[in-house]
Amino acid sequence: MSNPPSERTRVKRYSQNAAYAPETVHAILDAMPLCHVGYVFNGSPFVTPTLQWRDGEQIFWHGSTASRMLEAAESQEVCVTVSLYDGLVMGRSAFNYGINYRSVMVFGRPVKLTDPAEKEAQLRHFVNKTIAGQWERLRPVTEQELGLATVLSMPITEASAKLRSGQPDDDQDADFPVWAGVIPVRFEVGTPEPNPKNLPGVELPPEALDFKLG
Structure with missing residues (x-):
C-alpha cells in the first residue's frame, strides 16, 4: 500500500517515475548504504556523504561526536538521499539521453540515540547487515569508542x-x-x-562472500 505523498515528497518532474510504497522505499535504502545528508550549518547549505541503514520504519546514520553534520542535523529538518545508477540510456537525441536509476529522498528531524545500549544495538545491526555475524567476530567495542560515536535516527514517514x-x-x-x-x-x-598483518590461520568468514551492493 502506498503512503500519500506530502507536498515536499510529491514528485512533480516525471511524476510517472514516482513511487511512494514503503516496500519500494525500503528496498532502495537496503540496496545502498551510501547516502547524502542535506542540512544547513551556520546559514550555509551542506550535503555530507555517510553510511545509513534501515531498521523497520527507521533510518539511522552515524559519525563522530565532533561532526558538524551530526551536530547540525539533530536540531533541524534534513533530507537524506540514496541513489543507484543502473544504466546509461543512449537516446537518438541529446534530449533523450539519460540514465536508469533508483533513488529515495527521506525528510524529517532526526534524534540522537542517548541510551548506550540502544546505540550499541544499532551499530551491531549495521555491521551485521553488511556481513552476517561480523559484530560477534570483532574485538568488543569499548565504552570510550561508543562514547565517541553519535547515532541519529529518523522515521521513514515522509x-x-x-x-x-x-x-x-x-x-x-x-x-x-x-x-x-x-x-x-x-x-x-x-x-x-587480506591485510598483510593478519594473524596466521585467520581466514575470511564465508559470510563475507555474500556481500553485495545494488
Whole structure:
C-alpha cells in the first residue's frame, strides 16, 4: 500500500517515475548504504556523504561526536538521499539521453540515540547487515569508542522514491540512423584483499562472500 505523498515528497518532474510504497522505499535504502545528508550549518547549505541503514520504519546514520553534520542535523529538518545508477540510456537525441536509476529522498528531524545500549544495538545491526555475524567476530567495542560515536535516527514517514528503467523514450526518432539503447551499470564487489598483518590461520568468514551492493 502506498503512503500519500506530502507536498515536499510529491514528485512533480516525471511524476510517472514516482513511487511512494514503503516496500519500494525500503528496498532502495537496503540496496545502498551510501547516502547524502542535506542540512544547513551556520546559514550555509551542506550535503555530507555517510553510511545509513534501515531498521523497520527507521533510518539511522552515524559519525563522530565532533561532526558538524551530526551536530547540525539533530536540531533541524534534513533530507537524506540514496541513489543507484543502473544504466546509461543512449537516446537518438541529446534530449533523450539519460540514465536508469533508483533513488529515495527521506525528510524529517532526526534524534540522537542517548541510551548506550540502544546505540550499541544499532551499530551491531549495521555491521551485521553488511556481513552476517561480523559484530560477534570483532574485538568488543569499548565504552570510550561508543562514547565517541553519535547515532541519529529518523522515521521513514515522509519519503518518496523515483525510478527509471528501460529503453530511451525516442520513438519519434526511430528513423534517425544512430545507435540507441542502454549500457547497463552494475556495482561490482571485487576479490577480498587480506591485510598483510593478519594473524596466521585467520581466514575470511564465508559470510563475507555474500556481500553485495545494488
